[in-house]
Amino acid sequence: MSLNTLLLTPWMSPARVISWQKAIVLSFLGKVEVMQEYEVIIHSPSTSLRIPAVVRQRRTPHFRSKGPAFSRSNIFLRDDFTCQYCGITRDKAMLNLDHVSPKSQGGRSAWDNIVTSCYPCNQKKAGRTPEQASMRLLRKPVRPTRLAKSRMALLREESVNVPAEWEGYW
Ligand SMILES: [Zn+2]
Structure with missing residues (x-):
């Protein structure tokens, strides 16, 4: 079964897409709460349960204390996969x-x-400042306190089919 589960941050923005098996494990461990389920029911010898469609991470000190990691993918995310020049x-x-x-x-x-840059802009700018290259930044880059994935960012990062059950959660 190739159903995926949308994982939300404690503040209800999409974090990433996980397998439904992992979602069930996280739910069992009490690390997430189930927001939405699929119609599909799976049966095991001891129990039957519905597959989570959308789950939300429970708030832990971990989420408060650490800002997003400084990484390539988080910079793309902050900039919404948009070249900050063109x-x-x-x-x-x-x-x-x-x-x-x-x-x-x-x-x-x-x-x-x-900042995020497309290859043509990166080449054009080369080893110059924006002023020297006469290129303007769309916005001043800052350290984000939180990163929320837009619908588009999520689709660009993970190629998934989007089920109806996710509607309203992203
Ligand atoms: Zn560009």
Whole structure:
């Protein structure tokens, strides 16, 4: 059965897509609460249960204390898979990361100096600052406190069919 479960953050934004088997395990362990179920029922020798369609992570100290990790995929997520120079939206394979202030000019690898860029813009800008290259940033990059996945980001990251049961949760 190739049903997937949509995992939500404690604050109800889509986190990622997991297998229904994993969703059942997490639910059994009390780590998630089930928000929506599929019509499908699975039977085991001891019990029968419905497959979770949407689950939500329970709030734990872990979620409060740590901000999103500084990573390639989280930068794409923050920028919504959108080139921060020309505004084009691409799959992650068609995007790369750009140092706003170039490394060669002392630019750091940090949330406030790295943006999502398409390859043509990255090439055009080369080792220059946006001012030197006469290119404008769509918005100033900042360190995010939370990352919520838009519907589009989720689809760009995970190729899944979207079941009707997810409607209203993402
Ligand atoms: Zn671009």
